[in-house]
Amino acid sequence: MSLLFSPYAIGPLTLPNRIVIAPMCQYSADNGDASDWHMIHLGHMALSGAGLLILEATAVEDIGRISPGDLGLWSDANEAALGKVLKAIRKYSSMPIGIQLAHAGRKGSSHAPWEGGQLILASEGGWTPVAPSALPHLPHEAPPLALDDAGLQRVVKAFVDSAVRAHRLGLNLIELHAAHGYLLHQFLSPLSNTRTDAYGGSLENRLRFPLEVFDAVRAALPEGFPLGVRISGTDWVEGGWDIEQSVxxxxxxxxxxxxxxxxxxxxxxxxxxxxxxxxxxVPLADRMRKEVGLPTMAVGLITEAEQAEAILQDGQADMVALARGMLFDPRWPWHAAAKLNSQVEAPKQYWRSQPRGLSKLFGDITIGQR
Known part of the structure; x- marks a missing residue:
């Protein structure tokens, strides 16, 4: 039996299979509000047959956006706009849906990737990013504002408030973004955190703020509600954050x-x-799974069904996440199920698409014709 298409439980949430659609920034929101693009894009992904869809990095405050087009969940308007999209999706898909809550930190106020991705100056309509330390991401950029105690408290509250909104929207899971060089990762890495107070220096101190955010969000959610963290297992830079610190x-x-x-x-x-x-x-996920014992998602250039199955069979991860691969092939789970002789959920409007010889791909179904 395929492990990729076996159920998996994250606390009280049971996924129908172990394929996760990883967060993928779309840079298509309006002041944080989900747009018609999100209705199309997320609706498309929700019909893919994956076991879990995690919404893109969603800013917890306006200056926590990577770009002006980032999705947000800091306001009533943001919540209402996302609620409209989710209501439409749930009418046609039973797929569990989570959200990644994020703060861009010093990588904020940037153009969308297709506009070059460079820093937008405040004089050009951007804003002054914040960070653990006044160190820019790129040497030629203006330095961000180092967060003081009041700023740290504001960010913690922003994460909590957004988490409460996410739960109120009926989302099934929350992932805190502590990876990819964004704010929580900036606190973790000695490359971006040169503070001399209780939040910098030793590993214990660099862990402190991300853990404070986690604790505050955990306390604000019902007991058992699935709350996880995305981690960059290594900076790929000597003297930076690494897998030992990640463990x-x-x-x-x-x-x-x-x-x-x-x-x-x-x-x-x-x-x-x-x-x-x-x-x-995948070796980063393998280390984390074996040395920590938490349910673990692996991601990164996983493109083939057999490849994903082998990762699970070898015990390197509990779930396999795809991002760019799902953008390229939004029916990847269907094709993987066909290769692995498994079944996948599909909307009844598409049942007639089953290729000849794969009549059980979507389960025991009956299709009439006139």
């Missing part, structure tokens, strides 16, 4: 009731040297 972070999260970890890498430094190849991040 220590994972152990601290597990002690606090974390539900899962989602292993990725890089993003905090332009000096990173990433060895791009199939499964290049």
């Amino acid at each position: 220590a972070f994972g152990q601290a999260l597990k002690a606090r009731g974390c539900s899962f970890v989602h292993l990725t890498s890089g993003g905090v430094s332009p000096l990173q040297k990433i060895p791009l190849e199939p499964n290049y991040q």
